[in-house]
Amino acid sequence: MAISIETSIITASQNRNAAGLSDDLNWWCFGGRGAGAFVQAHHDGIRIGQATVVEKPPFPSQGAFRVAEIGHNYVDKAFRRRGIFSKLVDEIEKFARIEGISALYVTPNSESEPIYRKLNYAFCEEPAELVLIPFDNSVAGGTHKALTEIQKDEYINLTLDCSRLFKGCAKYLQWRFAKPSAEFRFFCSQDRSAIMAVRPGSPGPLGVYVLSEFFLCGQKPPLEITLEYVEQLRQTLTEQKPIIFPSTDRCKLKDRTAVRVYRNFPMAYKRVAEGFIFPSTHQYQFTDSDYG
Numbered sequence: 001m002a003i004s005i006e007t008s009i010i011t012a013s014q015n016r017n018a019a020g021l022s023d024d025l026n027w028w029c030f031g032g033r034g035a036g037a038f039v040q041a042h043h044d045g046i047r048i049g050q051a052t053v054v055e056k057p058p059f060p061s062q063g064a065f066r067v068a069e070i071g072h073n074y075v076d077k078a079f080r081r082r083g084i085f086s087k088l089v090d091e092i093e094k095f096a097r098i099e100g101i102s103a104l105y106v107t108p109n110s111e112s113e114p115i116y117r118k119l120n121y122a123f124c125e126e127p128a129e130l131v132l133i134p135f136d137n138s139v140a141g142g143t144h145k146a147l148t149e150i151q152k153d154e155y156i157n158l159t160l161d162c163s164r165l166f167k168g169c170a171k172y173l174q175w176r177f178a179k180p181s182a183e184f185r186f187f188c189s190q191d192r193s194a195i196m197a198v199r200p201g202s203p204g205p206l207g208v209y210v211l212s213e214f215f216l217c218g219q220k221p222p223l224e225i226t227l228e229y230v231e232q233l234r235q236t237l238t239e240q241k242p243i244i245f246p247s248t249d250r251c252k253l254k255d256r257t258a259v260r261v262y263r264n265f266p267m268a269y270k271r272v273a274e275g276f277i278f279p280s281t282h283q284y285q286f287t288d289s290d291y292g
Contacts, residue, residue: 023180025072028054032175035068035099039091041075041084049075051088053095053104057166061279065102073112085115093272102276105269113268121268122278147187147196147236152177155186158195162215165290176289177212184212187236193217194229197289198237201244209237211245212288220287223247246287 021029021038029036034055041049052072058065070092075084096104108116117123150158156173166172177184182199189195195215201208211233214226221229230243269278 025052027175027178027180028052028072031178033057033169033171034066035095035101037092037095039088039095041079041088043079048079049084049088051092053092055099055101057168057172059165059279060167062102062276063167065273065276066100067103067105068096068099068101070104070106073106085112086119089115089119093270096272100273102273103269103271103278105267105278107267116268119270121270124267124269124278124280147189147194147232149236150186150188152184152186155188155195155197158188158192159213159215162195162218163220185237187233196229196233198233198243199288207241209239209241209243210288211243214245214287246290 025038029038029052032054036054037052039051039053040047050072051070051074053068053070055066055068058067070089073085073088075088093104095101106112106116106121108121152174156170156177160168160170160173168176177197179199184197184199187196187198193216195213197212197214199210199212201210211226211230214220214229216225216229226245226247230245234240234243271278
């Protein structure tokens with residue numbers, strides 16, 4: 001069966017709806033500060049596969065190199081195991097070379113991980129997993145002061161120099177927290193030492209809040225401390241929903257107030273240009289805002 005691959009690259013001067021994308025995909029692919037592309041596989045005029053690539057800010061230790069994230073990978077079930085996924089990734093790698101991107105990275109799920117390994121993507125040493133705090137449980141030791149809601153601009157100013165995977169800037173953070181389908185809310189303690197961003201989870205059978213970022217004195221704290229502050233966040237939010245967030249912390253959960261609910265999802269990367277060294281993520285606390 002012949003499968004045609006079309007790479008769609010829409011710039012700011014072009015019609016952003018030309019590819020018939022959702023608001024979220026338009027925002028993700030073409031609303032940021034750098035290069036972006038939407039790659040699609042068609043059969044008989046019907047889109048049967050897709051992937052995105054978006055340039056992200058440089059890693060602090062690799063400021064001279066441009067990096068981009070692969071995301072939104074999908075192939076229709078009826079057309080899987082035909083090499084379409086690999087073709088989509090190959091198109092992305094060609095685009096990256098043309099654009100002068102030095103490295104690509106992705107956070108594969110259980111289905112795509114074997115494919116990325118076959119395509120010679122290297123995997124980082126610290127995978128993350130999702131931790132769920134049910135709304136009907138309380139975290140012992142949650143004795144921190146109440147949180148106050150703040151505006152996005154203040155949140156960005158307060159966290160601009162905080163420890164993130166990328167060397168972000170105000171414009172990047174404005175874009176990151178402007179996802180059309182996500183209504184981010186921002187909170188901080190009175191002394192501004194604890195700062196959080198939270199959003200509703202994607203529609204589905206399990207309604208949750210997602211802790212997108214949490215900084216304590218400019219750093220991402222370990223899981224035990226995060227759990228205590230999340231208790232304060234729950235008391236501040238009006239809707240009683242579970243709160244979920246990624247964590248690389250392997251500490252043993254002392255009680256059943258929080259549960260690990262999702263498999264490890266490691267970060268994988270591939271060098272496109274010589275000289276790029278992927279930064280170590282050892283003990284780095286991944287959060288929702290690090291991923292696409």
